[in-house]
Amino acid sequence: MPKKPLKIAIGQMNPTVGDYAGNTAKILNWIGKAERQGADLIVFPECALCGYPVWDLANKRAFVEEGLRQLKRIAATTRGKKIAVVLGFIDRLSGPQSQISDSYNAAAWIEAGKVRKVYHKRLLPAGDVFLGEVFFHPGRKPCVISFRGHKIGLTICEDIRDSVCKVKPLADLKSLGANLVINISASPYYRGVSRKREALLLSQVRKYKFPILYVNQAGGQDELVFDGVSLMTDERGRILFRAPAFSEDLFFLFPREPDSTRVESRTVPSHDGAEAYIPEMYQALVTGVRDYFRKNGFKKAILGLSGGIDSAIVACIAADALGAHAVKGVTMPGPFSSRGSWKDSEELAKNIGIDFETRPIQKMYRTFLNQTARGTKNGKCNQSPAMENLQARLRGLELMYSSNSEGRLLLATGNKSEFAMGYCTLYGDMAGGLAVIGDVYKTDVYKLSRYRNSIRHLIPDAILDKAPSAELRPNQRDQDSLPPYEVLDEILRLYIEKNLDCREVIRRLGKKKVRSGVIRETLRKVDHNEYKRRQTPPILRVTEKAWFGRRMPLTNRFPG
Structure with missing residues (x-):
């Protein structure tokens, strides 16, 4: 029977x-x-x-x-x-x-x-x-x-x-x-x-x-x-x-009965113009933010809006996860910020429907430099990375104050490419309680942004089209310090996701005419900046090898 x-x-x-x-x-x-x-x-x-x-x-x-x-x-x-x-x-x-x-x-x-x-x-x-x-x-x-x-x-x-x-x-x-x-x-x-x-x-x-x-x-x-x-x-x-x-x-x-069996598939729908994994990755990030807030009793979020693509997509994810009413974006123009970045941030916030504030940091910046200059031998502060990082840290200070005073969790907006290279500032743009896109490569940040815009156009075209810049010195561009992101992310995927050594990465990418010197310097920076990644907020995992699943020593002389 x-x-x-x-x-x-x-x-x-x-x-x-x-x-x-x-x-x-x-x-x-x-x-x-x-x-x-x-x-x-x-x-x-x-x-x-x-x-x-x-x-x-x-x-x-x-x-x-x-x-x-x-x-x-x-x-x-x-x-x-x-x-x-x-x-x-x-x-x-x-x-x-x-x-x-x-x-x-x-x-x-x-x-x-x-x-x-x-x-x-x-x-x-x-x-x-x-x-x-x-x-x-x-x-x-x-x-x-x-x-x-x-x-x-x-x-x-x-x-x-x-x-x-x-x-x-x-x-x-x-x-x-x-x-x-x-x-x-x-x-x-x-x-x-x-x-x-x-x-x-x-x-x-x-x-x-x-x-x-x-x-x-x-x-x-x-x-x-x-x-x-x-x-x-x-x-x-x-x-x-x-x-x-x-x-x-x-x-x-x-x-x-076997002949009448149908496959019921209710996975994330694909959208025209997006790689198949992008809608799924976006939903993973929204789910991660929503549950991190809900399960830990947080109700409201705050983040800095720079006018760039990273903070733009994090604002969209946060609003989709928590509701626009629970999210505040703050733009903090500094001495080298363009007017376009401030206007783009304002337009983004308006499109999403989140609260928006402008808090310039120029006065704090000048006050700090003047105070510091008094203690130097020549009475001056020389232009240096420390002055660039100071701007990021003043913004982090402003955001953390609001986080404390308003009961909002600060969302860090750095991406995986930046964290890999140390292209971020400790106690500045790395400050926060959750790093939403810290496991998302920069090239995927753009894909996520275009995907979100395909549902409803929230991110202004000016943000999508502009060259990435931290705007911490005159005429600064990310590519002044980093390889083009299309090249950088390919190097990082082979080194981090595939766990290939330097020679193998060079062999693989040499066929695509990526110079060996660029690869060596990239991997040197990845290894050197392990100490920074130890101090990031929790990072939502969306790639096969997330940072907290990659355990590397801080003291390490092995060259890739």
């Missing part, structure tokens, strides 16, 4: 780390909704109960024990109900041999009022933005549950990557007769990750010949943004369902 298809609900959840009350309330609410719709099973993401990542909270006994209490509470509510639940949480060894650090990244199978089985994640991430092996012990055993005629195997995130590991979670489940594998995950977004993730899942489905249900976390947590895009495949490697990106919601899977 053929097995009755399971009616499965996906809880693509956006938990908050440590908010056990809020997370539990949402989980119980969704279990109730799924049961009323007649679902047999509801599946939540990795660590949905406690939020993810938790870092050293995994080793706080009180944190783990509160999660275990909430898990029992959730299990008790399923007594007398027909629905089963798969839920990610943190488990801990019990008994006299247990240690504070004996924590496991775990999945609970909840049914009929109790936790029927617990699975411990077997493959732990060992690099980049996650260090699972530092905070958790690896599990040792596979887990298969018999449920209404089905044999369901449980896995967590990295377990799906068993093709490159000695431990083979999927192979073990196949040998135990699993005919459906559930993978709960908290896999963060970066450019192109959804395609890579999907390709990996489908290759494993075709290898092991069982369907996989992949349930991912959605929403922002500190620097990370989780994209969701939960998936259901059949055993032949076809996608039966694809949840939308960056969307927290409860979805239902209704098994259909």
